[in-house]
Amino acid sequence: MSHPVTSPRHSTAAPDTPDQPPSWAPAAPTIALLTALGVLMVGQMYTVLALLHPMATALGTTPEQVTWTATAFGFAYAVGFLLAGPLSDRYGSRAVITAGLVVATAATLAVSAAPDLPTAIALRSVQGLTAATFAPSALSYAVHHLAPQRRGTALTCITSGMFAAAVLLQIGAQAVAAGLGWRAVFWIGASLMALSLIPVRRVLRPTAHRATGGGLRQAFAAMPRLLRRPRLVALYLSTVALMSAFVAVYTAVAIAGPSGIAGNSSAILALRASALPALVAVPVLAPVLQRLAAPLRAVLAFALAALAVAVGSFLGGHTVALAFALLLFVAAVAAAAPAVVEIINSHAPHARGAAVALYGCSMFIGASLGPQLTGALTGLGFGGILRIVAAALVLGVLLALPTLRHHRAD
Structure with missing residues (x-):
């Protein structure tokens, strides 16, 4: 049997727009x-949240200072997203994913050799910039190459994998660091990136390029036009609020410590793992969730996230109840993200790569602010941090409401 990429049927049939009548990718x-690559690549942001204490000891600093390695990665990732989206539009998703994996492998390996905190921060910036090539290309690939009835499920699975990374890679990093040291976390990450090049070349199809006069410059020019649309800007700001809340909560678990489990590494590991059922359930329930319009799903998910965090702020001494609140919170975040992507795609059908790039930039600006938000609020304690986070999520609800009103008007 010939390979899908090289067979005559598929050599030029890869769709460049979702409206062509193609043979869709399997x-x-x-x-x-x-989804698996989303866990690996996006998860590089979150590994250090489980390594704050061992990295601080090895690099001669404090856990609060080591949070800058997460912030540096996140801001660089946000910038990389802005570059990767238009590059994906111009050169094709598979090409950008492949090139990104090669350079991200080298950058991840370099982080493992960092001798001090400034070097670690600089190398994490490079790692973030290179890892950013994956997510916008993956989302764009799903929209362009999968049949319309599969796209909602694909977006939900891919974005859920990216959120699962925050939990899975923290758990993995904590376990690896306990046995092999924190540097081994980056050795293993680099090895997995290199190995993933094989299935990327076998499974993903090259994208047929549009013959456009503006080329790459035209792709980048779409971004300022998108930012002149108030509803899209509100969605991007709501994404900043969502992701800053998401990362702030898990940073608070690591450095502020709920009173009932502070200093207990096994209990903290269990608390991190408590969200995993939600990250499995949301993709499974995707067909049910998609019966609701994307704007309604987004607003309801934001509201549930805010409520769960607000309730969790009073449960620091009750581990099981707090774990349940975090489960609801993560489920809400995992449901909100694909809904926002769907809304953005519907608002920018001719510049999806650029629109998703701005979405990813918003995600990681928020993710970068999360650790610093927690660090600045440490004096308030775990409960105080979560109450501020809940307020940020209420702001996210308000920012998402205009899309709901617009949908009803249609």
Whole structure:
């Protein structure tokens, strides 16, 4: 049997717009690969949240200062997203994913050799910039290459994988660091990136390019036009609020410590793992959730996230109840993200790569602010931090409401 990329049927049939009548890419292997890679690549942001104490000891600093390695990665990732989206539009998702994996492998390996905190921060910036090539390309690939009835499930699985990374890679990093040291976390990450090049080349199809006169410059020019649309700007700001809340909560678990489990590494590991059922359930329930319009799903998910964090702020001494509140919180975040992506895609059908790039930039600006928000509020204690986070999520609800009103008007 010939390979899908090289067979005559598929050599030029890869769709460049979702409205062409193509032979679509096989959904199951594509979704599985992009979801797994989302865990690996986006998870590099979150590994250090489980390594704050061992890295601080090795680098001669404090855990609060080591949070800058997460912030540096996140800001660089946000910038990389802005570059990767238009590059994906111009050169094709598979090409950008492949090139990104090669350079991200080298950058991740370099982080493992950092001798001090300034070097670690600089190398994490490079790692973030290179890892950013994956997510916008993956989301764009799903929209362009999968059949319309599969896209909602694909977006939900891919974005859920990216959120699962925050939990899975923290758990993995904590376990690896306990046995092999924190530097081994980056050795293993680099090895997995290198190995993933094989399935990327086998499963993903090259994208047929549009013959556009403006080329790459035209792709980048779409961004300022998108930022002149108030509803899109509100969605991007709501994403900043969502992701800053998401990362702030898990940073608070690491450095502020709920009173009932502070200093207990096993209990903290269990608290991190408590969200995993939500990250499995949301993709499974995707067909049910998609019966609701994307704007309504987004608003309801933001509201549930705010409520769960507000309730959790009073449960620091009750581990099981707090774990349940975090489970609801993560489920809400995982449901909100694909809904926001769907809304953005519907608002920018001719510049999806640029629109998703701005979305990813918003995500990681928020993710970068999360650790610093927690660090600045440490004096308030775990409960105080979560109450501020809940207020930020209420702001996210308010920012998402205009899309709901617009949908009803349609």
